[in-house]
Amino acid sequence: MPAPKVLDYANVNVRARVTERQTLDMENTTEFKKGVTASSQPMNGSGLKILIVHTRWNLPIVEALVKGTKDKLKAFNVKEENIVTQAVPGSYELPFACSKFMEVSSYDAVIAIGVLIKGSTMHFEYICDAVSHGLMRVQLDKGIPVIFGVLTCLTEHQALHRAGIAPGDDHGHNHGEDWGAAAVEMALLKYRSQ
Numbered sequence: 001m002p003a004p005k006v007l008d009y010a011n012v013n014v015r016a017r018v019t020e021r022q023t024l025d026m027e028n029t030t031e032f033k034k035g036v037t038a039s040s041q042p043m044n045g046s047g048l049k050i051l052i053v054h055t056r057w058n059l060p061i062v063e064a065l066v067k068g069t070k071d072k073l074k075a076f077n078v079k080e081e082n083i084v085t086q087a088v089p090g091s092y093e094l095p096f097a098c099s100k101f102m103e104v105s106s107y108d109a110v111i112a113i114g115v116l117i118k119g120s121t122m123h124f125e126y127i128c129d130a131v132s133h134g135l136m137r138v139q140l141d142k143g144i145p146v147i148f149g150v151l152t153c154l155t156e157h158q159a160l161h162r163a164g165i166a167p168g169d170d171h172g173h174n175h176g177e178d179w180g181a182a183a184v185e186m187a188l189l190k191y192r193s194q
Contacts (some may be wrong), residue, residue: 026077036178041192045078045184051107052083053097054149057090058115064163065113065149068176069183075165091116091150092127096135108187111140111179113149115159128152145186149179 055060066085084107088097091114098110112135118124118192131150139146153159161172174179 004023015160030145035173037079038181039086039181039185041185041188043076043181043184045073045076045187048078048107048108049082049084050078050187051101051105051110052137053094053101053112054087054153055090055094055114056084056087058117058159061115061151061159061163061165062113064153064165064174065115065176068164068174069111069149069180070139072177072180076181078184090114090127091131092123094131095138098135098146099138099142102138102144107144108190109145109147109183111147111149111183113176113179115151115163116153117156117159118154124152143190145183145190147179147183147186150174151175154161158173181187 043151049151052066054066054070060163070083073081084101084105086097086101088094094112094114101107102110112131115122116128116130116131128150132141132148135146135148135150151159151162153162157166161170162175164172164174166172
């Protein structure tokens with residue numbers, strides 16, 4: 001059996017081991033576009049009320065993500081007055097804040113937005129794990145979609161790129177747009193399944 005082939009992914013400090021059989025032949029692939037494809041369901045959010053809870057940590061990046069999220073919500077006809085925005089200090093506070101804000105008012109979906117960038121300690125891993133599990137728990141406990149809009153990046157450049165504000169020719173893609181679309185789709189799914 002041949003030795004595993006090691007693939008080197010650009011800008012990531014990770015090496016993946018795969019066998020020759022598992023390796024994709026990208027030269028023969030016609031086209032691959034990373035990301036979610038558009039929903040086949042109608043996406044009219046005109047009757048929805050959406051809560052955005054965002055962090056103030058890494059605020060310039062967060063602000064770009066919030067703008068992308070709001071722009072996409074409005075593109076799906078969510079009314080400006082039905083988009084409620086609240087801020088908390090950091091990502092660790094997102095699950096508690098989302099839960100409490102959901103008790104005060106009724107929302108069709110919640111989008112939790114934050115940016116975590118790996119430093120030189122294990123702090124990053126602990127926060128990422130706690131936030132992802134906490135937000136999932138809030139979603140399941142409350143029965144309301146909570147969109148995971150927390151970037152978990154290895155470098156500042158990755159975060160800037162995922163907010164669509166990276167320097168240079170390739171500014172990247174604002175993932176806030178994806179989260180806005182996901183919030184509308186999941187809120188509508190909630191009503192279709194009732």
